[in-house]
Amino acid sequence: MDIFASLAVITLAGLVHASFQLSVSVLTLLSGHAIGAQHSRRRVLSLTSSFVFGTVVITTLLLATIALVFNTLFGSQPPHVLWIVISGVMIAIGIAVWAFYYRRDRGTSLWVPRGFATFLAQRAKATKTNPEAFSLGVTSVLSELLFVIAPLLVSAAVLVTLPPLLQLVGIVLYVVVSLITLGSVWVLVGGGRSLSEIQRWREANKYFLQFAAGAALIILAVFVYTFAVIGKASL
Amino acid sequence: MTTESREIVKRGKRTSEPFQTDKLKSSIVAACLSVQAPIRQAELVAESVCHHVIAWLESRPEVTSDDVRRIAAKHLTIHHPDAAYLYEQQPVTI
Numbered sequence A: 001m002d003i004f005a006s007l008a009v010i011t012l013a014g015l016v017h018a019s020f021q022l023s024v025s026v027l028t029l030l031s032g033h034a035i036g037a038q039h040s041r042r043r044v045l046s047l048t049s050s051f052v053f054g055t056v057v058i059t060t061l062l063l064a065t066i067a068l069v070f071n072t073l074f075g076s077q078p079p080h081v082l083w084i085v086i087s088g089v090m091i092a093i094g095i096a097v098w099a100f101y102y103r104r105d106r107g108t109s110l111w112v113p114r115g116f117a118t119f120l121a122q123r124a125k126a127t128k129t130n131p132e133a134f135s136l137g138v139t140s141v142l143s144e145l146l147f148v149i150a151p152l153l154v155s156a157a158v159l160v161t162l163p164p165l166l167q168l169v170g171i172v173l174y175v176v177v178s179l180i181t182l183g184s185v186w187v188l189v190g191g192g193r194s195l196s197e198i199q200r201w202r203e204a205n206k207y208f209l210q211f212a213a214g215a216a217l218i219i220l221a222v223f224v225y226t227f228a229v230i231g232k233a234s235l
Numbered sequence B: 001m002t003t004e005s006r007e008i009v010k011r012g013k014r015t016s017e018p019f020q021t022d023k024l025k026s027s028i029v030a031a032c033l034s035v036q037a038p039i040r041q042a043e044l045v046a047e048s049v050c051h052h053v054i055a056w057l058e059s060r061p062e063v064t065s066d067d068v069r070r071i072a073a074k075h076l077t078i079h080h081p082d083a084a085y086l087y088e089q090q091p092v093t094i
Helices: A003-019 A022-036 A041-074 A080-100 A114-126 A130-143 A145-159 A164-178 A180-190 A195-204 A206-233 B021-034 B039-057 B065-079 B081-092
Strands: B007-009 B062-064
Touching: A003 A145, A003 A164, A003 A180, A003 A206, A022 A041, A022 A114, A022 A130, A022 A180, A022 A195, A022 B021, A022 B081, A041 A130, A041 A145, A041 A164, A041 A180, A080 A145, A080 A206, A114 A130, A130 A145, A145 A164, A145 A206, A164 A180, A180 A195, A195 A206, A195 B081, B007 B065, B021 B039, B021 B065, B021 B081, B039 B065, B062 B065, B065 B081
Parallel strands: B007 B062
Antiparallel strands: none
8 A cells, every 4th residue: 555545545544533522522521511500712712622632642552553563463554353353343344333323313422331321411511620521522422432443443454564753643643633523612602603503513413424434444445455465466 | 199209200120210400400401401501591581491391291100201202391491592502412422
């Protein structure tokens, strides 16, 4: 895979990551409770910034850790079997996204078990300090690991094939792209946009995002399999 | 039977608890403030909604928290549709 194709795979994987909505849901609730508790705009921005920073840190750590493990195990040339496994995982998770990412209820209820969703909602309500908001951001990404593991795995596998400097570029690219939706909500809330508008948009477009995420994962799996498995075998 | 002695049945395995007007009022105020409503308007709307919910509770010894939320949202819609939408969405956001 050449450098352009590698960065394109990382970008698409980052977009898939961005389409997963648990962190956005928690940020929406956190913002609502913070504004409802009559915190100043500066305080609300500080809490939401800490939350977003938490998601950035844990996403970077997860990607770098998986890449380190791959590099330790396989060096800079991952074997065919790894690409085949990653392609399989992406297809399975893509189908799972189509099947049950959103619940068939009104609102933006996700696949998350109801007890855990209640816990996250209560934590969002109870969050008063920046470290709490930071750890809530970390928790929201870890809670969605079942789905975000697919784009993280493929990005990590692609990263180890790049030269060291481009590996850093790849990590930054993935984290920035994966932040698109969360960052947009953060900017809108910080700019004083009504939360009901944001939530209405999310509810109206949830099935499109679900379809897009599932389809993108399957397309990415086919692309990676073709390039890294069939392409190499035919050389 | 006073309104405060009404049992509110919670969702899932959480235990029931008596109806608390203040709790309902503060959640309505918070929903109104979340959509940029002024504090005084939020308090007036919350009082009006609480009044309607209490009247509705009079003939019901036990209700679920979903029932209270539904009735409160119904009356909140009259005063502030955006706040009502956000209030209804809270339990179904995650």
